[in-house]
Structures are given as C-alpha cells and as structure tokens.
Amino acid sequence: MDASSLSDEEIVARIKAGKVELFEAIVGRYQRKLINYIYRMINNLEAAMELCQEVFIKVYSSLDKYNPEYKFTTWVHRIASNATIDWMRKKKLETYSIDDGGDKDGLSLGDQLSTDDLDPLTNLEMRQLQSRIEEAIDELPFIYKQLIILRHINELSYDEIAEAVDLPLGTVKNRIFRGREILKAKLSGEMDMVKGGHRDNT
Amino acid sequence: MTTPNDPVHTSGEPNIPEDPFLGPSLDRLSTINVPADFLPNVMYRVYEKNARQRLNWSLVALGVVLLLLATVGFVAWDVVLFQTERGHASFSQAMEARIKPYVDNLSEVFAAVGGMLSASWQLLSGLLDTQPSLVWGGLICLCMLFGLAWWQRGFLMRRSS
Numbered sequence: 001m002d003a004s005s006l007s008d009e010e011i012v013a014r015i016k017a018g019k020v021e022l023f024e025a026i027v028g029r030y031q032r033k034l035i036n037y038i039y040r041m042i043n044n045l046e047a048a049m050e051l052c053q054e055v056f057i058k059v060y061s062s063l064d065k066y067n068p069e070y071k072f073t074t075w076v077h078r079i080a081s082n083a084t085i086d087w088m089r090k091k092k093l094e095t096y097s098i099d100d101g102g103d104k105d106g107l108s109l110g111d112q113l114s115t116d117d118l119d120p121l122t123n124l125e126m127r128q129l130q131s132r133i134e135e136a137i138d139e140l141p142f143i144y145k146q147l148i149i150l151r152h153i154n155e156l157s158y159d160e161i162a163e164a165v166d167l168p169l170g171t172v173k174n175r176i177f178r179g180r181e182i183l184k185a186k187l188s189g190e191m192d193m194v195k196g197g198h199r200d201n202t
Numbered sequence: 203m204t205t206p207n208d209p210v211h212t213s214g215e216p217n218i219p220e221d222p223f224l225g226p227s228l229d230r231l232s233t234i235n236v237p238a239d240f241l242p243n244v245m246y247r248v249y250e251k252n253a254r255q256r257l258n259w260s261l262v263a264l265g266v267v268l269l270l271l272a273t274v275g276f277v278a279w280d281v282v283l284f285q286t287e288r289g290h291a292s293f294s295q296a297m298e299a300r301i302k303p304y305v306d307n308l309s310e311v312f313a314a315v316g317g318m319l320s321a322s323w324q325l326l327s328g329l330l331d332t333q334p335s336l337v338w339g340g341l342i343c344l345c346m347l348f349g350l351a352w353w354q355r356g357f358l359m360r361r362s363s
Contacts, residue, residue: 020248020249020252023245023248024241024245027241027244027245028241031236031240031241031244032233032234032235032236035234035236035240036233036234039234045234049237049240052240053240053243053244053247056244056248057244057247057248057251060248060251061251126227129227130227130230130231130232133227133228133231134231134232137231148228151228152228152229152231153231153233180224180228183224183228184224187224
C-alpha cells in the first residue's frame with residue numbers, strides 16, 4: 001500500500017486498525033525533523049539518535065491516546081519536546097538558561113548551503129556567517145533556542161509551535177522575536193560584512 | 203499559513219519586518235542526514251513491541267501443557283514397545299527396565315563429578331597447608347582476571363559505539 005498519498009491522521013487510523021507496517025511512513029516523514037530538533041537542543045549526535053528512537057517508540061505506544069482533532073505534527077513535536085526536556089533534566093542541563101555545555105559534533109555545512117548565484121567571496125562570507133549562526137543558536141537560552149529551531153528548522157507555524165510546547169501564541173511570538181533579536185545582536189558584525197559584500201555585487 | 207519570514211505581531215506593537223539576511227540564513231541552516239539504519243532499527247522495536255502486546259498467555263500455557271502431554275505420551279509409547287519387544291509382564295516392570303540404565307548412568311556422572319571435586323579440594327588443601335601465600339597469589343590472579351575482563355568489556359563497547 002502506498003502511504004505517500006495518505007495524511008498523517010489517515011495513516012494513524014489504519015495503524016490503530018492493525019496495519020502496523022504503516023508506521024514506517026510516519027517515521028520516514030518525521031525522522032529528519034525530529035533528529036535535527038533533538039540534536040540542536042542537546043548537542044550530542046549519538047544521544048540524539050537514541051532519544052529520537054525512544055520518541056518514535058513513545059509515539060507508537062501512545063497512538064491510542066492521539067486525538068485526531070489536533071494536528072499530528074504538533075502532537076509528535078510535543079512528545080519530542082517533552083522527551084528532550086526530560087533528557088536534559090536527567091543530565092542536569094539547564095533548560096531555562098544559557099547552556100554552555102555539550103560536545104560539538106562536526107556538521108558539514110558545505111552540502112547544505114545554496115550559492116544562489118553569489119560570487120565566491122560572498123559565498124565564503126555566507127558560509128562563515130552560517131557557522132557563526134550555528135554557534136549563536138547554540139548559545140541561546142533554552143526557551144528561545146527551542147522555538148527558533150521549531151520555527152526555522154522544523155518549519156512549524158506559530159500556532160503549531162504554541163500547541164507543541166503548550167505555550168500561549170503571544171508568548172511564542174514574543175520569544176521567537178526576542179530570540180531573533182539576540183541572534184542579530186550577536187551576529188551584527190558578520191551580517192554587516194555580508195550585506196556590504198552583497199550590495200557591492202548588485 | 204505563516205512562513206518563517208513573516209513579520210512577528212507583538213501585542214500593541216506595529217509589524218516588525220524581518221531582517222532580510224537573518225531570516226533566510228536561519229532557514230538555510232545545515233541539517234543532519236539520517237543514517238540508513240535508523241528507520242529499520244525503529245521498526246524492529248515497533249514490531250517487537252507489537253508482538254509482545256499481542257502475546258496471549260493462555261495460548262502459551264496451552265502450548266506448554268500440550269508439549270508436556272506429547273512428551274509423556276511418547277515416553278509411554280516407547281515403554282509399551284519395549285515391553286512388547288522384551289516380553290515384560292507389566293508396564294511398570296518394562297518402565298523400570300527402560301529407564302534404569304539412564305538413571306544409573308546419571309548417578310555415575312554425579313559420582314564422577316563429586317569425585318573430581320573432592321580430589322581437587324584435597325589437592326588445594328594440601329597445597330595451602332604447605333604454601334599459605336598461595337591464597338594471596340590466587341586472589342591477586344582473580345582480581346587481575348576481573349580487571350582484564352572489565353577493561354576488555356569497556357574496549358569492546360567503545361569500539362562498537
């Protein structure tokens with residue numbers, strides 16, 4: 001059966017009816033987003049992979065409790081968010097302040113960057129900016145980092161984020177705005193450099 | 203549906219436009235590629251969990267009982283054939299004759315093991331009487347063996363991670 005044409009809610013209904021193999025489609029749809037979210041929160045690739053597996057097992061175990069009135073995306077992200085917070089608390093990592101700890105796994109930026117017809121110098125500056133952005137995000141306080149990642153990496157809407165982290169919509173928007181302001185303040189020097197180079201090219 | 207670059211509405215404040223560089227830069231952050239074995243690992247655990255949930259313990263108990271009955275039936279049939287073959291007067295006589303060699307054999311095995319243990323203990327006792335320092339030597343060897351096993355376990359775990 002081709003599950004690609006089915007919505008998440010339809011797949012869940014069929015899994016509940018006994019088609020366990022369709023859970024593969026759910027994993028395929030969300031594995032990338034959840035691994036990236038968890039990794040960016042805990043900064044440990046191996047632990048993120050294991051934790052993400054646990055999240056999917058929890059999702060499968062909790063399918064009976066899933067209410068189709070709510071979007072499946074937000075429900076899955078809520079489970080991932082709670083599991084990540086629990087993991088961080090067990091490791092005694094700060095969940096509401098700046099986190100300076102964690103080991104850095106080498107991520108290759110080269111494959112993910114789009115050149116967008118930029119000249120080599122501007123392209124290099126963009127890559128350096130990307131690297132600095134990664135560091136700046138990692139330095140953000142938990143309450144901003146979580147929402148920035150859900151917004152820009154997991155591409156959730158504000159409403160979906162509010163549902164996933166169980167916060168009012170206004171609080172979500174405020175924190176995302178403040179998180180961006182902190183990032184802009186940290187990156188102002190690098191961004192001015194790139195903007196200047198970009199203007200010269202136009 | 204809002205996109206990441208839409209202006210953020212804060213209560214009582216006008217729309218604040220996004221920075222044209224920060225927004226796209228955030229959207230283009232690098233992402234991790236999922237290893238090929240991630241999905242199979244998850245599905246293996248899902249299928250295992252599903253199988254355990256569907257396990258019917260009454261069926262398992264029934265299976266055990268049936269196996270026991272089959273075993274008893276097979277032994278009884280074997281004894282009956284033996285009785286016919288050897289011309290024993292009764293079933294119990296044939297059963298005793300059939301099982302006795304195995305019981306005797308088992309007794310011999312236990313006696314041999316007991317004899318070996320007894321001889322080993324006598325040897326060790328004799329050695330300890332003549333060389334008391336052997337106790338400490340033996341303990342040190344045991345500790346070294348445990349230490350080696352522990353190190354090997356850690357080494358293998360680090361290699362597999």
